[in-house]
Amino acid sequence: MAPAGASAAAAPADMAPAAGAMAPITGTTYEVKMIGDGAGYRFEPANITIAAGDGVKFTMISGGPHNVAFDPAVVPAAAKTQLMANMPEQAGELSGKMMLNADESYTISFAGVPAGEYAYHCTPHLAMNMKGVITVK
16 A cells, blocks of 8 residues: 555656746648758748747758757747747757757647747857748737
8 A cells, every 4th residue: 555655655756847848749740851951041931920839840951960959048938948948959048959960850839939039040050041930810
């Protein structure tokens, strides 16, 4: 009986971190390609409009390394905590993992993220204007 009581006591503690956990994608997942070639460095499409609950899958096509990052100084405080929670494997604050190989991908959930415009960029290619905007309706 003691072990059962111990696991029951552990259950609420296990659930506590859920408040800052990644919110699941409940809508459509849109793909944005990350490209670096003779025409330059870019996201295709760079600007997209999605609904709350949708996700965006960034796929590395060529010209890496690439990542997706949001400027912490520009993201509204009301959105920052949830957006950070929805970005797995962060390399830094609001900065996704670095992708080195073709077909690698990185998906961000926009569930729980307030409506607004979220400018993003590729950190290694920011100086080459590799930027975009995700508008959450």
